[in-house]
Amino acid sequence: MSGLILVVEDERDLVATLEYNLQQAHYRTRSALTGRAGIELCRQEPIPDLVVLDLMLPDISGLEVCRSIRSDPRTSGVPVLMLTARGEEIDRVVGFEVGADDYVVKPFSVRELLLRVAAILRRVRSPEPKGEQPIRFGRLEVEQDAYQVRVDGAEIGLTVLEFKLLATLVTRRGRVQTRERLLEDVWGYQADVTTRTVDTHVKRLREKLGGAGCYIETVRGVGYRFRSRPESEEP
Numbered sequence: 519m520s521g522l523i524l525v526v527e528d529e530r531d532l533v534a535t536l537e538y539n540l541q542q543a544h545y546r547t548r549s550a551l552t553g554r555a556g557i558e559l560c561r562q563e564p565i566p567d568l569v570v571l572d573l574m575l576p577d578i579s580g581l582e583v584c585r586s587i588r589s590d591p592r593t594s595g596v597p598v599l600m601l602t603a604r605g606e607e608i609d610r611v612v613g614f615e616v617g618a619d620d621y622v623v624k625p626f627s628v629r630e631l632l633l634r635v636a637a638i639l640r641r642v643r644s645p646e647p648k649g650e651q652p653i654r655f656g657r658l659e660v661e662q663d664a665y666q667v668r669v670d671g672a673e674i675g676l677t678v679l680e681f682k683l684l685a686t687l688v689t690r691r692g693r694v695q696t697r698e699r700l701l702e703d704v705w706g707y708q709a710d711v712t713t714r715t716v717d718t719h720v721k722r723l724r725e726k727l728g729g730a731g732c733y734i735e736t737v738r739g740v741g742y743r744f745r746s747r748p749e750s751e752e753p
């Protein structure tokens with residue numbers, strides 16, 4: 519697993535331990551000692567692939583940080599792993615309400631934390647598991663097992679890359695995907711591709727999808743988002 523992990527935690531020793539171990543596991547890291555600094559760092563490009571977020575921070579709570587991450591379209595899709603202290607039962611629930619993806623209870627083993635991080639990244643990066651029902655979305659139908667795409671019932675011929683791009687977008691619908699993230703997840707960071715490659719492929723994919731092409735929305739300066747509902751949410 520690779521990726522950029524943001525650690526937001528006010529215990530310096532723990533930050534150092536986490537960063538060291540994450541780096542040993544081949545992640546890149548960033549860290550912040552306060553909630554506000556964490557929000558700030560989360561918005562900086564490249565957007566982190568995951569945030570490890572302490573619940574109890576000196577300025578604002580981890581819940582508030584999580585809410586802020588979720589409400590910003592640039593970071594709304596970034597998974598959050600919460601660190602909580604023993605006995606914070608209610609806060610855990612609330613943590614999930616504000617959109618944390620998972621939590622670990624302090625004191626935890628670093629090994630356990632690394633396993634959770636890897637599991638979340640695997641979950642958000644891989645398309646839906648095999649054997650899934652076809653995804654029906656307005657005029658569009660995507661059958662992942664059979665690599666088939668239909669618009670208004672008519673099959674559309676896509677390349678493997680175009681299919682992977684569409685499947686990635688549609689399974690993460692409603693969540694903004696940065697060009698960088700799409701590059702990593704769809705192309706796997708091949709040497710010869712740039713963010714412009716993403717734009718070119720999205721353009722071609724939209725053309726091929728015809729009437730369903732509008733489901734893929736451009737988020738200016740950031741990337742793309744597959745609509746959360748087939749009908750336009752624009753006024």
Ligand code: CA
Nearest residue numbers: 528572574575
């Ligand atoms: Ca703390």
